[in-house]
Amino acid sequence: MTKLQVAIDLLTTEAALELAHKVAPYVDIIELGTPLIKSEGLKVVTAMKAAFPDKLIFADMKIADTGFLEAEIAFLAGADLVTVMGAVDNATIKGAVEAAKKHGKKVVVDTIGVKNRVERAQEVTAFGVAFVELHAGLDEQTLAGYSVQTLISEGKLAKVPFSVAGGVNIDTIKDVVAAGADVAVAGGAIYGAEDPAAAAKALKEAINSVTVA
Numbered sequence: 390m391t392k393l394q395v396a397i398d399l400l401t402t403e404a405a406l407e408l409a410h411k412v413a414p415y416v417d418i419i420e421l422g423t424p425l426i427k428s429e430g431l432k433v434v435t436a437m438k439a440a441f442p443d444k445l446i447f448a449d450m451k452i453a454d455t456g457f458l459e460a461e462i463a464f465l466a467g468a469d470l471v472t473v474m475g476a477v478d479n480a481t482i483k484g485a486v487e488a489a490k491k492h493g494k495k496v497v498v499d500t501i502g503v504k505n506r507v508e509r510a511q512e513v514t515a516f517g518v519a520f521v522e523l524h525a526g527l528d529e530q531t532l533a534g535y536s537v538q539t540l541i542s543e544g545k546l547a548k549v550p551f552s553v554a555g556g557v558n559i560d561t562i563k564d565v566v567a568a569g570a571d572v573a574v575a576g577g578a579i580y581g582a583e584d585p586a587a588a589a590k591a592l593k594e595a596i597n598s599v600t601v602a
């Protein structure tokens with residue numbers, strides 16, 4: 390069953406916790422977005438894990454260097470999953486995976502900026518990462534012609550564990566599930582909604598309505 394991940398791209402711990410309390414019944418993974426971690430520091434990760442010990446806490450660290458060190462500080466703060474950039478040196482990804490093994494946690498590779506996402510997803514999966522995030526960032530989503538369907542198609546081709554992130558919403562989440570994604574990530578579609586709990590509930594129900602062959 391595809392998991393639902395809420396990406397919290399808000400800027401304060403207080404706002405992030407308030408949103409998480411509203412949507413927690415419907416989500417499997419709570420992501421602390423990169424701007425939130427940069428704004429608040431890793432104490433937001435610690436606070437979220439303390440508030441939701443039964444949820445997977447995803448620290449979107451977007452690690453680009455010192456893979457072992459940066460992954461380890463996030464794990465020590467309470468993260469269950471951390472992101473490393475797919476475009477960086479393999480040594481950084483392997484270092485983060487070593488830290489994950491040491492702490493019994495997991496690494497996710499983020500493909501922002503990766504030219505050949507399918508090939509790179511297959512390469513990094515061999516390093517022992519949990520899954521690959523086929524991802525178009527918030528800036529890329531504003532470009533003319535952007536469509537999340539490109540990421541969804543790549544997920545089908547890659548045949549590795551993957552998530553899709555980049556404007557996933559109620560109109561597209563069923564396609565994400567049907568493509569076999571392990572995780573569907575929704576940020577703006579939840580935190581930008583007038584009623585975030587209702588939005589998260591609808592996304593979860595959409596996931597549950599799809600039968601994957």
Ligand SMILES: O=C(CO)[C@H](O)[C@H](O)COP(=O)(O)O
Pocket residue numbers: 396397398422423449525526527530554555556557574575576577578
């Ligand atoms: O990691 C991110 C940006 O770098 C976002 O959290 C991710 O793209 C999901 O948010 P949205 O659904 O609003 O695109």
